[in-house]
Amino acid sequence: MTITIALPSKGRMKDDASAIFERAGIRITAVGNDRSYRGRVEGWDDVEVAFLSASEISRELGNGTVDFGVTGEDLVREGLAEADKRVELCARLGFGHADVVVAVPEIWLDVDTMADLGDVASDFRARHGRRLAIATKYWRLTQQFFSSQHGIQLYRIVESLGATEGAPASGSADIIVDITSTGSTLRANNLKVLSDGVVLRSEACFVRARKESHANDATVQRLIDAVRSAL
Amino acid sequence: MALINLPDFSGELLAEFAARKTERVDTPVIQPAEPFLDIAGEDLRRRIFMTESETGASLCLRPEFTIPVCLRHIESATGTPKRYSYLGEVFRQRREGGNEFYQAGIEDLGDINIAAADARAIGDAIGVLERVVPGKRLAVTLGDQAVFEAVVQALGLPLGWQKRLIHAFGNMSQLEALLASLVSPQFVTGLSDEIAQLIAADDEAALVAHIDATMQATGYSTNASRSPLEIARRLKEKLILSETRLDDAAFRVLEEFLSLNVPLINASAALAGFADAAGLKLGNALARFDGRVAALANAGVDLALIDYRAAFGRPLDYYTGLVFEIGVQGTSAVLAGGGRFDRLMTFLGAKERIPAVGFSLWLDRIEAERAA
Numbered sequence: 161m162t163i164t165i166a167l168p169s170k171g172r173m174k175d176d177a178s179a180i181f182e183r184a185g186i187r188i189t190a191v192g193n194d195r196s197y198r199g200r201v202e203g204w205d206d207v208e209v210a211f212l213s214a215s216e217i218s219r220e221l222g223n224g225t226v227d228f229g230v231t232g233e234d235l236v237r238e239g240l241a242e243a244d245k246r247v248e249l250c251a252r253l254g255f256g257h258a259d260v261v262v263a264v265p266e267i268w269l270d271v272d273t274m275a276d277l278g279d280v281a282s283d284f285r286a287r288h289g290r291r292l293a294i295a296t297k298y299w300r301l302t303q304q305f306f307s308s309q310h311g312i313q314l315y316r317i318v319e320s321l322g323a324t325e326g327a328p329a330s331g332s333a334d335i336i337v338d339i340t341s342t343g344s345t346l347r348a349n350n351l352k353v354l355s356d357g358v359v360l361r362s363e364a365c366f367v368r369a370r371k372e373s374h375a376n377d378a379t380v381q382r383l384i385d386a387v388r389s390a391l
Numbered sequence: 392m393a394l395i396n397l398p399d400f401s402g403e404l405l406a407e408f409a410a411r412k413t414e415r416v417d418t419p420v421i422q423p424a425e426p427f428l429d430i431a432g433e434d435l436r437r438r439i440f441m442t443e444s445e446t447g448a449s450l451c452l453r454p455e456f457t458i459p460v461c462l463r464h465i466e467s468a469t470g471t472p473k474r475y476s477y478l479g480e481v482f483r484q485r486r487e488g489g490n491e492f493y494q495a496g497i498e499d500l501g502d503i504n505i506a507a508a509d510a511r512a513i514g515d516a517i518g519v520l521e522r523v524v525p526g527k528r529l530a531v532t533l534g535d536q537a538v539f540e541a542v543v544q545a546l547g548l549p550l551g552w553q554k555r556l557i558h559a560f561g562n563m564s565q566l567e568a569l570l571a572s573l574v575s576p577q578f579v580t581g582l583s584d585e586i587a588q589l590i591a592a593d594d595e596a597a598l599v600a601h602i603d604a605t606m607q608a609t610g611y612s613t614n615a616s617r618s619p620l621e622i623a624r625r626l627k628e629k630l631i632l633s634e635t636r637l638d639d640a641a642f643r644v645l646e647e648f649l650s651l652n653v654p655l656i657n658a659s660a661a662l663a664g665f666a667d668a669a670g671l672k673l674g675n676a677l678a679r680f681d682g683r684v685a686a687l688a689n690a691g692v693d694l695a696l697i698d699y700r701a702a703f704g705r706p707l708d709y710y711t712g713l714v715f716e717i718g719v720q721g722t723s724a725v726l727a728g729g730g731r732f733d734r735l736m737t738f739l740g741a742k743e744r745i746p747a748v749g750f751s752l753w754l755d756r757i758e759a760e761r762a763a
Binding site: 267268276285287299316317 | 559605
């Protein structure tokens, strides 16, 4: 059976992933020319490589159309319902670090914790005639974190597909849930992360789609061992 | 539209609703999603079926009847009091059971006699269930958020804590976690010297001016979201709270209250005894509770079917007082659930405050109980 690995098709993620696979003794060559979206692995005839965008990789893993993928944990947990039932995070790869965080305007001097935010949210409607608005592209992670972990129900999500950190200043939302690696973009927009507001510490992961056919497949185990040995 | 998959006891339900002088209403299956998400919270989003209109408006398949019935009442502006009944399909993503099932129920809008209306809702729910699951002994669980509110108020807890506790009421694990956290002080750290000095000087105007100036300088609107005054007041409140902790006596009183679970006939005495022992004056809340018990007795409801559980509530901010659930004794399935939602009508846009109480019946569970 052919095993398909989905790798990021461009940028830092592609280079960092290639470097780890190289160290793992998995030499990937593009099929055809350099800009091709298919690849193969020297010496592993039953393995092929698909170069996809990071968010497509998590979706294809969820669908089981690829066997392995390198993608951010944030995309896996946001993109797939019950992610742990559908995929296995085989290894954390040590690059692509980014935290999904809850950030509020710095000037909210009285809000440092999720409990503070819960107070503000529960009063919001009475004071402002609307629910607290959260700008985010992370619908699922936000709902899980606010509702299940902190018992905060009374808020509305405003979908934001870019420049989320600008939403509070522009007035399109009150607070944000977004990804940050150094925090500099948040600071530049006068936002602060709540002390217990880290939703997820994400990094690039080597992820396996949970498929029954993997059970007795030697190549599957060899790939996992090889990647782990390179870390 | 004639439906051929209606539960076979639908006729009996409709006869009961008619005999109880309700006006049967129907609402479109496709509803604007906004009111449901706004009232019940974002968490509902993954439990309903959403779609979009061609013009981008969020729509959903009717997940329940209370909000559509109330909206319809507000739109039709027919005045109160009004007693509505409904029977139709609702659509929800559920782990167990089908995704489309029937609900029926009564919404009683605008009756200002709260005790009588509460009693009638419970009496109606019991009466209808006795008709459709005959020969089974029902068990009713009753809760009352107003009593809990009176307890935290009478304990003299800081207002910020009162709000938090009331907000968590009905979610026992959240409430327990909150109580545990209040027992230890929550220090406030990280305030700049400038802010600390303004607070130490107790100069609210200067603090508000400082916050206002900072917002202007950093490009934040001072009126689109939280205002400088709101932030300053809550900061002060939080600092006062940070120096105090929930004392052991108050903690024990709350724990004791939340553990109360007694037959309704003994509930008034149990609550009075609890209040006396704790030295709390629960005044009006107890009088209203007793009034409801009397109204239930007057309405001919068998009080022996009802238990009062003090911790029973729903953590949604439009429920205000009575909540109840009914099942068959010895089973866990909830066949009917109801309560008082005096804040809902104004949340949905009603100009004046309209008291409201109602219940809904889970027809798929009733069907299963009839077959059992």
